[in-house]
Each structure stands twice: as structure tokens, then as C-alpha cells.
Amino acid sequence: MSTQVRKTAVTPLVEARDIVKRYGPTTALADGRLTVLPGESHALVGRNGAGKSTLVNILTGLQAPDEGEVRFDGEPAPAPADRDAWRRKVACVYQKPTLVPEMTVAENLFIAEIHAAKSTRLNRKVGRGSGPRRSRNGMLRPPDKHSINRQPLQRGFISWRKLRTEAAELLATWDVHVDPDARTSDLKVEDRQMVEIARALSFGARFIILDEPTAQLDNREIERLFTRMRALQDSGVTFLFISHHLQEVYEVCQTVTVLRDARWITTAPVAELPRRALVEAMAGESVEAIAEQAVDPRDVDHDAPVLLEARGLTSPSYTNIDLTVRRGEVVGLAGISGSGKVQLAESFAGLHTPTGGTARLGGERLPFGDVRAALKAGVACVPRDRHDQGLVAGMTIGDNATMSVLDRLGRFGLVGTDRKRAFAGALIERLDIHTEGPDQPVSDLSGGNAQKVVMARALASDPRLLVLINPTAGVDVKSKESLLARMDSAREDGTAVLVVSDELDDLRRCDRVLVLFHGRVVAEHPAGWRDHELIASIEGVDHGYGISPGDNPRTPGRPAGGRGD
Amino acid sequence: MKTAAKSPTAPGPAVKGVLAPKAVLLRRARELALVPALLLLMVLGAVVNDSFLTERNLISILGASAALAMVVLAESLVLITGKFDLSLESVVGIAPAVGALLVLPAAQSGWGTELPTALALLAILSVGAAVGAFNGILVVKFKLNAFIVTLAMLIVLRGLLVGATKGKTLFGMPDSFYSLATTTFLNIPMSVWLAAAAFAIAGFVLKYHRVGRALYAIGGNADAARAAGIRVERVMLGVFVVAGTLAAVGGIIQTGYVGAISANQGNNMIFTVFAAAVIGGISLDGGKGTMFGALTGVLLLGVVQNLLTLAQVPSFWIQAIYGGIILVALMIARVTTGRAQD
Numbered sequence: 001m002s003t004q005v006r007k008t009a010v011t012p013l014v015e016a017r018d019i020v021k022r023y024g025p026t027t028a029l030a031d032g033r034l035t036v037l038p039g040e041s042h043a044l045v046g047r048n049g050a051g052k053s054t055l056v057n058i059l060t061g062l063q064a065p066d067e068g069e070v071r072f073d074g075e076p077a078p079a080p081a082d083r084d085a086w087r088r089k090v091a092c093v094y095q096k097p098t099l100v101p102e103m104t105v106a107e108n109l110f111i112a113e114i115h116a117a118k119s120t121r122l123n124r125k126v127g128r129g130s131g132p133r134r135s136r137n138g139m140l141r142p143p144d145k146h147s148i149n150r151q152p153l154q155r156g157f158i159s160w161r162k163l164r165t166e167a168a169e170l171l172a173t174w175d176v177h178v179d180p181d182a183r184t185s186d187l188k189v190e191d192r193q194m195v196e197i198a199r200a201l202s203f204g205a206r207f208i209i210l211d212e213p214t215a216q217l218d219n220r221e222i223e224r225l226f227t228r229m230r231a232l233q234d235s236g237v238t239f240l241f242i243s244h245h246l247q248e249v250y251e252v253c254q255t256v257t258v259l260r261d262a263r264w265i266t267t268a269p270v271a272e273l274p275r276r277a278l279v280e281a282m283a284g285e286s287v288e289a290i291a292e293q294a295v296d297p298r299d300v301d302h303d304a305p306v307l308l309e310a311r312g313l314t315s316p317s318y319t320n321i322d323l324t325v326r327r328g329e330v331v332g333l334a335g336i337s338g339s340g341k342v343q344l345a346e347s348f349a350g351l352h353t354p355t356g357g358t359a360r361l362g363g364e365r366l367p368f369g370d371v372r373a374a375l376k377a378g379v380a381c382v383p384r385d386r387h388d389q390g391l392v393a394g395m396t397i398g399d400n401a402t403m404s405v406l407d408r409l410g411r412f413g414l415v416g417t418d419r420k421r422a423f424a425g426a427l428i429e430r431l432d433i434h435t436e437g438p439d440q441p442v443s444d445l446s447g448g449n450a451q452k453v454v455m456a457r458a459l460a461s462d463p464r465l466l467v468l469i470n471p472t473a474g475v476d477v478k479s480k481e482s483l484l485a486r487m488d489s490a491r492e493d494g495t496a497v498l499v500v501s502d503e504l505d506d507l508r509r510c511d512r513v514l515v516l517f518h519g520r521v522v523a524e525h526p527a528g529w530r531d532h533e534l535i536a537s538i539e540g541v542d543h544g545y546g547i548s549p550g551d552n553p554r555t556p557g558r559p560a561g562g563r564g565d
Numbered sequence: 566m567k568t569a570a571k572s573p574t575a576p577g578p579a580v581k582g583v584l585a586p587k588a589v590l591l592r593r594a595r596e597l598a599l600v601p602a603l604l605l606l607m608v609l610g611a612v613v614n615d616s617f618l619t620e621r622n623l624i625s626i627l628g629a630s631a632a633l634a635m636v637v638l639a640e641s642l643v644l645i646t647g648k649f650d651l652s653l654e655s656v657v658g659i660a661p662a663v664g665a666l667l668v669l670p671a672a673q674s675g676w677g678t679e680l681p682t683a684l685a686l687l688a689i690l691s692v693g694a695a696v697g698a699f700n701g702i703l704v705v706k707f708k709l710n711a712f713i714v715t716l717a718m719l720i721v722l723r724g725l726l727v728g729a730t731k732g733k734t735l736f737g738m739p740d741s742f743y744s745l746a747t748t749t750f751l752n753i754p755m756s757v758w759l760a761a762a763a764f765a766i767a768g769f770v771l772k773y774h775r776v777g778r779a780l781y782a783i784g785g786n787a788d789a790a791r792a793a794g795i796r797v798e799r800v801m802l803g804v805f806v807v808a809g810t811l812a813a814v815g816g817i818i819q820t821g822y823v824g825a826i827s828a829n830q831g832n833n834m835i836f837t838v839f840a841a842a843v844i845g846g847i848s849l850d851g852g853k854g855t856m857f858g859a860l861t862g863v864l865l866l867g868v869v870q871n872l873l874t875l876a877q878v879p880s881f882w883i884q885a886i887y888g889g890i891i892l893v894a895l896m897i898a899r900v901t902t903g904r905a906q907d
Contacts, residue, residue, distance in 0.1 A: 349792075350794075351791075351792060371791060371792060371793070371794045371795075372794040372795075372796055374794075375794040381792065383789075383792045388786075388788050388789070389786075389788045389789050389791075389792040390789055390792070391786065391789055392781070392782050392785035392786040392789050392790065392852065393785065393786065394781070394785040394786075394852045394853055395781060395782065395785055395852075399778060399781070399782070403778070403782055403789075403790070403793040403794075403795070404793040404794040404795075406775035406778055406779075407775055413774050413775045413776060414773050414774055414775075415773055415774065415775055415778065416773075417773070457793060
């Protein structure tokens with residue numbers, strides 16, 4: 001299984017062989033291989049730092065490999081400087097949008113024509129059946145009925161009317177239901193992604209890389225994305241799909257390539273690689289070994305004193321919430337995006353201000369809307385997005401980790417360098433952050449390690465209540481285990497933990513999970529719930545909203561990254 | 566299998582570890598990036614002109630740079646926090662002018678209040694602080710754009726100065742107005758000592774005090790700083806007030822150095838201030854830069870100015886040449902520090 005199984009006469013659409021890429025002394029990719037056949041959806045998986053992004057950068061021509069070669073359709077890849085040629089071969093939809101937010105969808109679609117000195121799609125009868133992209137191997141590309149002869153410019157001036165109609169035509173061709181006049185920043189994430197895909201396709205690329213496309217989507221949006229992916233696949237588009245959610249790989253891909261420690265590990269049809277084998281290939285160790293590192297959830301002490309008690313909390317995002325968390329208890333908050341779960345958790349950390357209700361922490365009233373006061377009261381938080389709120393990219397790991405506790409590291413606000421280093425060093429060790437030391441800039445770290453720094457910052461203040469919002473988002477299997485283990489050890493010393501997450505794995509660690517729907521608590525599941533029960537109440541199936549049961553919702557949601565169940 | 570579990574992530578990040586001491590050294594070296602350029606200029610100056618490397622001339626360079634240094638210090642604090650304050654140059658003019666108007670009799674175009682000197686000096690600092698507070702409230706509380714707010718303030722204050730003095734130059738103030746520039750300690754004017762002390766204190770606070778670290782955190786990522794419990798609004802407001810006060814001190818130094826307050830004191834100074842800060846490695850995007858860097862930026866420009874004067878460049882051309890040299894210095898700083906000046 002771990003050898004390349006494909007002995008096929010079909011010329012691969014994309015083939016990367018023996019790719020080596022080094023950044024200074026760091027080898028980002030030591031043995032990169034990838035073979036993608038036309039018309040398939042190919043998954044690329046691996047832990048953070050396995051070399052996925054480097055491989056993507058090489059496949060999209062953003063970086064040239066030090067060794068090895070990339071072939072498209074059997075032909076060598078274009079020269080690195082020839083961006084137009086690359087654009088016709090491959091496109092990548094990144095997590096961060098590459099559309100200009102203040103422009104309309106139409107302008108974004110044709111931005112290359114408007115601004116290119118020599119236009120690629122403009123003034124050139126693109127495609128129309130034959131054209132420059134003739135297939136060499138008989139594997140027919142779909143005839144280019146989708147390409148349109150577009151001329152958004154008239155003697156150098158933009159014709160907005162024409163631009164609009166052509167954008168509408170292009171979007172209709174690929175069945176993207178977005179208003180071409182909409183401001184791009186007003187689009188939902190899923191629509192934005194479809195616009196990017198449509199733009200890529202209009203350049204003639206039939207190979208689309210999706211870099212963690214589901215990270216910012218809720219389950220229903222993911223389902224829609226997959227439906228569209230399958231439809232595009234039917235009309236001849238090939239996908240390279242990158243995700244941390246293995247379930248999605250099984251759902252939407254036919255073949256999977258695993259990278260680990262900068263090397264190619266295996267490529268296999270998804271059907272022949274059970275989840276357990278896939279996790280082992282990614283982690284390089286058995287599922288048992290990973291699970292062993294996790295602490296078993298212990299029995300809940302129902303007599304433990306109540307630490308957090310919220311009564312009638314109300315804000316624009318949620319209504320009349322009652323909530324109690326005992327010492328040493330881990331409570332999960334689940335819900336679709338917009339259910340108010342994030343805002344509810346942020347309220348306790350001072351990041352969101354409720355308009356009504358009270359919260360008491362250890363009997364004392366918890367002030368709202370003031371992070372510093374919340375910290376002082378003993379609440380620490382891992383905020384929802386480590387890039388936006390979690391880390392200061394320009395500062396060192398030590399500075400980031402100690403940011404909220406500087407007043408404790410010396411008198412009169414002075415911070416002793418040695419003390420800070422020692423304190424940060426202890427946190428680095430405690431959280432097993434892989435780094436040169438506290439003086440390394442935090443921007444050097446991979447996603448998993450960066451998230452551990454955010455966790456370190458939260459733990460630094462020895463909180464009584466730990467609020468974790470999406471603590472394992474964009475984090476690989478092993479870092480995830482290590483972060484979740486922190487949750488367990490926090491509860492052992494009597495800390496109360498409030499976890500907001502979309503990951504069933506995170507929620508599985510909780511003593512109970514509260515489900516929010518449209519700002520109200522609609523269900524409470526004690527530990528030991530079944531996946532489909534929780535999914536059903538998250539999606540609103542069991543209380544009369546949302547999709548009908550016959551719809552076959554994505555049953556296991558996004559479960560079990562690390563377990564072989 | 567178990568041993569594999571213990572050794573974390575094999576080759577990738579492990580290779581990175583080798584880089585450690587070198588990378589730290591590199592980061593340190595960037596702080597000193599301007600020192601070679603400064604030394605080179607000194608050597609150049611000594612070769613070109615005999616009187617350059619004399620004690621008297623060097624002291625005069627320092628004395629001439631002291632006022633600029635105070636304003637660069639003020640601006641650097643604001644820039645590190647990720648904001649702008651253009652109005653500092655007008656504070657350099659209006660703050661000492663208000664003080665002068667308060668002590669001068671009406672016959673000398675003062676307001677005739679003839680306040681005691683000490684009170685007037687206090688008033689100078691208060692004017693700086695008040696302007697800073699006003700800017701800060703508009704920018705922080707009302708969320709107006711710092712660039713435009715302070716640009717407007719620059720114009721308003723400039724106009725107020727011209728209006729209050731009717732365009733005349735103020736002179737004949739009590740000696741204390743000039744004493745920073747005229748009294749010396751170890752042959753060096755007090756203004757230079759004051760600027761040096763201010764830089765030392767600011768550098769120390771930025772590195773070792775939590776307020777200083779807060780400035781970098783806010784400039785680097787205000788949302789993250791807020792989530793970490795830093796009172797972002799309060800700190801920013803404080804920075805604007807401190808910057809205004811420092812600029813007022815710069816104004817007193819300038820008054821002493823010139824010996825009078827003209828209606829255009831501080832005019833166009835802000836361009837030099839920004840140039841010195843950016844050459845010194847302060848990022849206009851916030852969150853980056855050190856006081857040492859800013860100081861080397863000031864000294865570099867001071868030396869250039871001095872060299873131009875010594876070379877007897879015709880005064881009509883001196884501005885064009887000075888501007889050109891700032892451009893070249895920016896390019897050199899870009900090359901030697903190896904990072905984009907954003």
C-alpha cells in the first residue's frame with residue numbers, strides 16, 4: 001500500500017518528482033513527490049511542518065525547487081517568471097483571500113485583464129475548442145465552451161457595463177451564484193472561495209489546489225462546497241485538497257498522498273487506506289501510541305464547588321443564558337457558526353460585553369468588557385484566531401507568552417530579562433513547544449507550535465477559569481493531542497475549563513457539552529454522547545430547525561482526527 | 566514505537582535549532598546597522614575638513630541635534646505604538662511661544678500676564694501634554710485617522726502661533742528659557758545631557774518595563790494586545806501625551822539654541838523627524854524599532870547637516886542636497902538592515 005500503486009497509461013495531469021527545497025539550513029522538503037491524475041480529487045495530508053505548503057508553493061510556481069522537477073500534462077513546468085503560463089496550469093485557493101476586498105466581484109474576476117500590460121485573456125480568442133491548451137495524451141480536456149472572448153477594456157478605458165455582463169456570464173458558466181456587483185468583502189467565505197475558483201478556471205487552469213478550504217466553514221457550508229467540488233470534477237476539473245480533517249478526505253477524495261517530516265510517505269487510493277493506517281502514516285507512530293499520550297477523562301466530581309455561575313446573560317449574540325461550571329470541570333460549547341457560542345465564551349474573558357445578566361466567579365462578580373479585570377479575577381483565554389488576537393507576530397515567543405503577566409515578573413512594572421526568559425522557558429517546556437528558545441520570533445513557528453504559545457500565554461497567569469476558543473483550529477494531529485492534554489492537566493489542578501470548538505475531538509474531552517442554537521442553549525450532552533446525537537443538536541435537526549432527517553447530514557461531522565474509531 | 570513517540574518531530578525543526586545563536590546575533594547586528602555608516606561619515610568628514618573632528622565642532626553637532634532628538638524620541642514612541650503624530654512639529658513652536666507670551670510684558674508683544682518663569686515653563690510642558698491629549702482623544706476614543714487628525718492639528722497650531730505672535734519673533738525672555746542650551750556640564754550643553762538621558766530612559770522602559778513592552782505589542786497587533794489584557798486605549802492615549810510633552814521640551818531646547826522664538830519655529834521639522842526615525846529602523850507600520858536605532862538616525866542627520874555647513878554649500882542649495890542625502894541614507898539603511906522599511 002505504501003508504494004505507488006498506479007501503473008496507468010494515463011499521463012498524469014501534474015507530476016512532481018524528487019523535489020528538494022531548502023531555506024538556509026532548514027530543509028523544508030527533502031523528498032517531495034506528487035502524481036495527480038486528470039479528473040480526480042487528490043488529498044494532500046500531513047502534520048504542520050510536513051512540507052505541504054512548500055510543495056504547494058512549488059506546484060504553483062511561487063518558488064522554484066532546488067532539485068527535482070514539476071511536469072504538467074507530461075510537459076515541463078513553465079519558467080518561474082512566466083506567471084501567465086503558470087496561471088493557465090494551476091491555481092490555489094488559499095485560506096487567506098487573494099481578492100481585493102473593496103472591489104466588486106466583477107472587477108476582481110478581470111483584474112488581470114485590466115491591469116496586465118499585455119493581457120493574457122484579452123484580445124485573444126481564448127480557447128474556443130482548440131487553442132493553446134491542446135491535450136497531448138488523448139485525455140481530453142473539456143472543450144473550451146467556458147472561455148469567453150472578453151474585452152473589459154475599450155481603448156484602455158474600463159467599460160463597466162461590459163465587465164459586468166461578462167462577469168455574470170463567467171459566473172453562470174461555472175454555476176456560481178454570486179452577484180457580480182457585490183463588494184467582495186461582503187461575500188461569505190464559501191462564495192469568496194467559489195469566486196476564486198471561477199477566476200482560476202477562467203484563466204484556463206483545470207487543476208485547482210484548495211488549501212484548507214473547510215477551515216472557516218460550518219458543516220452545512222462544507223457540504224455545499226463538496227457538492228460543488230463534485231460537480232466541477234464531473235466537468236473535468238482536478239483538485240488537490242488539503243485538510244486537517246481526515247473525514248473530509250474520505251468524503252470527497254479518491255486518492256491521498258501523505259507527507260511527513262518533509263518526505264513523501266505514501267500515495268494510495270482512499271478506499272484502500274483505512275483511517276487508522278492514514279493516521280499512522282501521518283504521525284509516524286501507531287494510533288495507540290498517540291492515544292496513550294492522552295490522559296483519560298476522569299470521573300466528574302459533582303460535589304466540587306461551583307466556580308463560574310452565569311445568570312440570564314444576554315447580548316446581541318445570545319439570549320438569557322444560564323451556565324455553571326464547577327472547579328475541575330471541563331464544559332464544551334458547541335453550535336453552528338453564528339450560534340453565539342464564541343461570543344458567550346468571550347464574554348467571560350472580557351472580549352465581548354453582555355448587555356444583561358450577571359456572572360460570578362468564585363462568588364465574586366465578574367466584571368464584563370474588561371480583559372485586564374477578567375485576568376485579575378482569574379480568567380484566561382485562548383482567543384478564537386491566533387493571527388488576529390492570539391499573537392504579535394513581530395515579537396518573540398518569550399514576549400508573547402509572558403504578555404499578560406509582565407506585572408508579576410518584577411517590581412514597579414520592571415521586567416527582569418532573566419526572569420522573563422526563565423518564565424518563558426518553563427512555559428515552553430511545559431507545553432512542549434518546539435523552538436530554539438524564548439528569543440525566537442513567534443512568526444517562525446508552525447501552526448501547531450504557534451497555537452501552543454497562545455495556550456502558554458493563557459496558562460501563564462495560573463487562571464481559575466480557562467476559556468479556550470477553537471484551541472486546535474489548523475493544528476496537526478499530534479500538536480492537537482498535546483494541546484488537549486493541557487486541558488486534562490488543567491482540570492487536574494482544579495481549573496475550570498470552558499471549550500468552544502467545532503471539533504468533536506475537542507468536545508469529547510468535556511464532562512458535558514452545551515449546544516447553542518441561535519443564541520440559546522438547546523441541549524446538554526453529558527460525556528459519552530454519540531457523534532450523531534451531538535451533530536443532530538448542533539445542526540438543529542432534533543429541535544425542529546434546519547435540514548430534514550432524510551438529507552443524510554454529514555453524519556460524523558468532523559470527528560476523530562486522531563482516533564481509529 | 567514508544568521511543569519514536571518521545572523524540573519530537575524528527576529532522577525538520579531539529580535542523581532549525583542549529584541556527585539559534587547565529588540568528589540572535591544577526592538580530593542584534595541589525596540594531597547597530599547604522600553605526601558603520603556613521604563612522605564612515607565621521608572619517609569622511611575628518612578627511613574633507615580639518616575642523617570637523619574637533620571637540621568644539623562635535624559638541625556643536627550634538628547641541629544642534631538635541632531639539633531634533635527630543636522630537637524624534639517622541640515620534641518614535643508614537644510610531645512604535647502604530648500611530649502617527651505630525652503635529653509634534655507645531656508643538657515645538659507653539660508650546661514655548663505660549664510660555665514666552667505668558668512672561669513677556671505687553672510692550673514686547675506678550676500677553677502682559679508676566680507670570681513667574683517657573684510657572685511659564687510648566688505651562689510650556691502643559692501645552693505639549695494638552696495637545697497630545699487632544700490628539701489622543703480624537704484618535705483613540707473617536708477612532709479618527711491619526712495621520713489626518715494630526716495633520717489638521719499641525720496646521721491649526723501653526724496658525725495659532727502666527728496669530729498669537731502676529732507673525733513677530735519673540736525674544737527677551739528670562740534666562741531660564743535659554744539655560745538648557747547655554748549652560749554646560751563637562752563642556753557639553755545641558756540640552757544634550759537631557760536628550761541623552763531621555764533616550765536612555767525611553768530605551769530602558771521600552772525594553773524592561775511592561776509599559777514599554779505594551780507599546781510593541783499594541784503596534785504589532787492591537788487586538789492580540791487587547792486580548793492579552795493590555796489596556797490598549799489607555800496606553801495609546803498616554804503615548805500621545807508623553808510625545809506632546811517631549812516635543813514641548815524639544816521646543817524649549819530649540820528656543821535656547823536659537824535665542825528667540827520665531828513664528829515658524831519647528832516648520833518642516835517633521836520631515837526630518839520621520840527621516841531620522843525611519844533611517845534609524847523605526848517601522849511606520851508599528852511594533853518595530855529601538856531607541857538606539859532612532860538615536861543613530863538623529864546623529865547621522867546631524868553629522869550630514871554639519872558637514873554641509875562646513876563644506877560651505879550655498880544656502881540656497883542646502884535643502885535640496887539635504888533631502889537627497891536623506892534619500893540616499895534611507896537606501897543605505899534598507900541595504901544594511903536588509904529589511905523592508907514599511
